[in-house]
Amino acid sequence: MAVIVVIILVVVVVLLAIYAIASYNGLVGLRNRIENAWAQIDVQLKRRYDLIPNLVETVKGYAAHERETLDAVITARNAGMNAQGPHDQAAAENMLTGALKSLFALSEAYPDLKANQNFAQLQEELTGTEGRIAYARQFYNDTVYRYNTKIQSFPSNVLAGMFHFSEREYFQADDDSRGPVQVQF
Amino acid sequence: MYDQVASNKRRSWLLVVGFALFVGVVAVAFAYLIGGGPFGIAIALIVAIATSWGAYWKSDTVALRISRAREATVEEFPRYHNIVEGLCIASGLPKPRLYVIDDPAPNAFATGRNPRNAAVAVTTGLFEKMNRIELEGVLAHELSHVKNYDILVSTLAVTMVGMIALLADLGVRMLWWGGGRNSHRDYDNRNGGGGGPQAILAIAGFALLLLSPLIAVLMQRAVSRRRETLADVSGVEMTRYPPGLISALEKLRDDSTVVHATSHATAHLWIEQPSAQTEEEGKLSRFNRMFDTHPPLDERIALLREL
Numbered sequence: 331m332a333v334i335v336v337i338i339l340v341v342v343v344v345l346l347a348i349y350a351i352a353s354y355n356g357l358v359g360l361r362n363r364i365e366n367a368w369a370q371i372d373v374q375l376k377r378r379y380d381l382i383p384n385l386v387e388t389v390k391g392y393a394a395h396e397r398e399t400l401d402a403v404i405t406a407r408n409a410g411m412n413a414q415g416p417h418d419q420a421a422a423e424n425m426l427t428g429a430l431k432s433l434f435a436l437s438e439a440y441p442d443l444k445a446n447q448n449f450a451q452l453q454e455e456l457t458g459t460e461g462r463i464a465y466a467r468q469f470y471n472d473t474v475y476r477y478n479t480k481i482q483s484f485p486s487n488v489l490a491g492m493f494h495f496s497e498r499e500y501f502q503a504d505d506d507s508r509g510p511v512q513v514q515f
Numbered sequence: 516m517y518d519q520v521a522s523n524k525r526r527s528w529l530l531v532v533g534f535a536l537f538v539g540v541v542a543v544a545f546a547y548l549i550g551g552g553p554f555g556i557a558i559a560l561i562v563a564i565a566t567s568w569g570a571y572w573k574s575d576t577v578a579l580r581i582s583r584a585r586e587a588t589v590e591e592f593p594r595y596h597n598i599v600e601g602l603c604i605a606s607g608l609p610k611p612r613l614y615v616i617d618d619p620a621p622n623a624f625a626t627g628r629n630p631r632n633a634a635v636a637v638t639t640g641l642f643e644k645m646n647r648i649e650l651e652g653v654l655a656h657e658l659s660h661v662k663n664y665d666i667l668v669s670t671l672a673v674t675m676v677g678m679i680a681l682l683a684d685l686g687v688r689m690l691w692w693g694g695g696r697n698s699h700r701d702y703d704n705r706n707g708g709g710g711g712p713q714a715i716l717a718i719a720g721f722a723l724l725l726l727s728p729l730i731a732v733l734m735q736r737a738v739s740r741r742r743e744t745l746a747d748v749s750g751v752e753m754t755r756y757p758p759g760l761i762s763a764l765e766k767l768r769d770d771s772t773v774v775h776a777t778s779h780a781t782a783h784l785w786i787e788q789p790s791a792q793t794e795e796e797g798k799l800s801r802f803n804r805m806f807d808t809h810p811p812l813d814e815r816i817a818l819l820r821e822l
Contacts, residue, residue: 363607370604451593457647458597465605468755473607 353486357495360477364498367470371501374463375410375423381459382407385452389433392443396436402429430456467501474498523745527664534675534734535567541679541727544720545686566678567671574670575626575634578784582624584614584636595642598651599635602658605753611635611661621645621770624784625657626670633661644770645763652760655750656786663749665742669783672734679731686724739783743809747819757822764819768812787812
């Protein structure tokens with residue numbers, strides 16, 4: 331009889347240990363994935379900054395006198411590269427997105443520019459990179475969501491508390507970009 | 516969602532095992548009817564296991580080859596690569612190999628055995644007829660097949676259905692022409708005349724052999740329809756933009772060109788049923804719909820509208 335009790339106890343302890351190990355490893359994996367997702371956003375942002383000088387050079391060849399628009403793009407890019415902290419960066423990013431939009435709008439007035447192969451390629455690259463930035467943020471938030479849910483829910487929260495897994499913050503879109511779009515004629 | 520992927524993965528493995536067992540049973544029936552005793556059965560089983568194993572490693576190459584797909588370069592298809600890279604970031608998948616098929620009909624499929632060894636193929640017609648957002652919707656649907664491990668099941672199904680059809684065909688022919696029947700009778704005689712149970716077994720085996728291609732195809736179809744709907748939904752979860760896939764599916768519905776480089780074996784791989792569909796088909800009974808690889812496009816669109 332006693333033997334059976336001991337066996338049952340051992341089995342329960344072993345099962346608990348297996349659960350704890352799996353749960354701990356899951357948390358570590360998710361935490362690393364969050365780090366990786368965050369780094370991925372930066373990779374894509376840098377890619378966008380790298381594409382811009384090329385784009386500006388190409389546009390200059392066709393519309394050199396559109397100085398204002400070109401300068402706005404360059405200024406926004408430099409502001410973004412030098413931004414400190416997520417808040418500044420978000421502001422610079424918004425500026426850059428707006429400046430790029432007016433730059434691409436320019437191409438409507440210059441048929442030669444629009445027909446330029448290089449320009450079309452850069453435009454595709456930038457659109458693709460912007461999509462990637464958005465997706466990288468989405469993936470970051472999805473991962474944070476899974477991680478936080480795991481940390482908060484029982485029984486993994488016990489383990490998370492023991493090993494100091496702390497909740498992560500979501501990437502928040504700027505307040506401005508969430509409001510209604512202003513259309514001006 | 517993640518639970519759904521996990522349960523889907525489990526179901527995929529069950530299906531693969533089920534398919535392999537089915538191939539094994541058909542192989543045993545084949546060997547039993549042809550004669551040759553335990554030795555024949557062993558050979559048939561070895562052949563079945565070997566083909567399943569080969570299918571696991573090589574079926575993606577076969578599927579791509581059948582559809583005459585060629586590798587899509589970054590230089591030639593920058594948009595294709597950009598969209599897939601974006602979606603892979605969104606879903607945390609490694610980037611699959613990308614292929615194009617020179618065909619004016621818009622369609623796409625995914626193949627491979629796991630996310631690390633996956634390939635997506637798209638017809639040139641799809642690039643011509645879809646805008647960026649619609650393309651993104653279609654490619655997200657394909658990547659969902661990769662993520663949900665549907666590709667493993669469906670590519671394996673291609674080879675296994677082919678295998679079973681081949682075995683059944685061969686077996687029935689051999690019995691018909693008497694070669695197998697004689698040795699079978701000898702086998703029975705040696706065992707003392709062959710009683711009732713043995714005759715029943717022989718008839719059951721024969722029936723199984725006759726019906727096996729049909730059963731295999733039905734399995735393939737049933738697997739496919741459920742997964743298409745799931746891939747639509749999880750594709751939208753990737754892009755967070757249902758209208759993209761909705762308008763892509765609408766374009767597919769209104770387009771009537773048919774993919775040339777396709778066969779019935781690969782029909783279930785594509786995002787839309789590649790064969791010609793006539794008006795009457797929609798009005799036919801449930802029985803006929805059992806042979807469809809995809810739910811009707813209207814049903815899929817209606818489901819996405821509810822999201």
